[in-house]
Amino acid sequence: DPKIIQKPKYLVAVTGSEKILICEQYLGHNAMYWYRQSAKKPLEFMFSYSYQKLMDNQTASSRFQPQSSKKNHLDLQITALKPDDSATYFCASSQDRQGYEQYFGPGTRLTVL
Amino acid sequence: QQKVQQSPESLSVPEGGMASLNCTSSDRNFQYFWWYRQHSGEGPKALMSIFSDGDKKEGRFTAHLNKASLHVSLHIRDSQPSDSALYFCAVSSGTGGYKVVFGSGTRLLVSP
Numbered sequence: 001d002p003k004i005i006q007k008p009k010y011l012v013a014v015t016g017s018e019k020i021l022i023c024e025q026y027l028g029h030n031a032m033y034w035y036r037q038s039a040k041k042p043l044e045f046m047f048s049y050s051y052q053k054l055m056d057n058q059t060a061s062s063r064f065q066p067q068s069s070k071k072n073h074l075d076l077q078i079t080a081l082k083p084d085d086s087a088t089y090f091c092a093s094s095q096d097r098q099g100y101e102q103y104f105g106p107g108t109r110l111t112v113l
Numbered sequence: 114q115q116k117v118q119q120s121p122e123s124l125s126v127p128e129g130g131m132a133s134l135n136c137t138s139s140d141r142n143f144q145y146f147w148w149y150r151q152h153s154g155e156g157p158k159a160l161m162s163i164f165s166d167g168d169k170k171e172g173r174f175t176a177h178l179n180k181a182s183l184h185v186s187l188h189i190r191d192s193q194p195s196d197s198a199l200y201f202c203a204v205s206s207g208t209g210g211y212k213v214v215f216g217s218g219t220r221l222l223v224s225p
Contacts, residue, residue, distance in 0.1 A: 033213075035215075043157065043203075045215070048211065097211055098211050099144060102159065103158075104156030106154075106155060107156055
C-alpha cells in the first residue's frame with residue numbers, strides 16, 4: 001500500500017486559476033515537506049511543517065500556501081497560476097524535522113497553459 | 114545561499130562496473146550529506162546519509178565524506194541496469210532555518 005498519497009497525479013490548469021495539491025502520509029511521521037522539480041531546478045525545497053506548524057518557508061511567492069488540516073495531511077494551494085509554475089510537486093515526510101530520512105510521494109505533475 | 118554541486122552531470126557504466134559520483138557543498142554548518150535516487154516517474158528515495166569523515170558502506174553502495182573539503186562521493190560497485198536513475202546529493206543544514214538543499218543530480222546509465 002502506498003505510504004504517501006498525492007492527488008491528483010496529473011493536473012492541467014489555465015493561467016490565473018487556482019489549484020490545490022493533496023498530500024496524505026500514513027507513516028506516522030511528524031514532519032512534512034513540499035518540493036518542486038522542473039527542468040530549470042531539479043529539486044527545490046519549498047516548505048517544511050512539524051506537528052502541523054510551518055517551520056521553514058523557502059518560497060518567495062505568497063501564491064503558494066501550504067495547508068495542514070490534520071497531522072498527516074499537508075496540502076498545497078497555488079493561486080494565480082503562471083506557466084512558470086509548471087513542474088512536478090513532491091510531498092515528503094520524515095519522522096522528525098532534523099536529521100531524518102525523507103520519504104517522498106509519487107508527485108503531482110502540474111501543467112499551466 | 115548554500116549551493117550543492119554535483120558531478121558529473123551524466124555517467125555511463127557497463128553492467129558490473131563501478132560508478133563514482135561526486136558532490137560538494139558550500140555550507141560548513143551542514144548536519145548530514147544524503148544520497149537520494151530517483152527512477153523515472155517516481156519520487157526520490159534515500160539511499161544513505163553520512164556525517165562523519167571516512168567511508169560508510171551499505172551493500173553495493175559506499176559513501177565517502179571529507180569534511181574539510183565538504184566533499185562526498187558515492188561509489189556503486191557491481192552496477193546493475195536497475196541502478197540507472199537520477200542520483201541527488203542533498204545537504205541538511207540548520208543555517209538560516211533547517212532545510213535540505215539538493216544538488217542538480219547525476220544521471221547514471223548502466224548498460225547491459
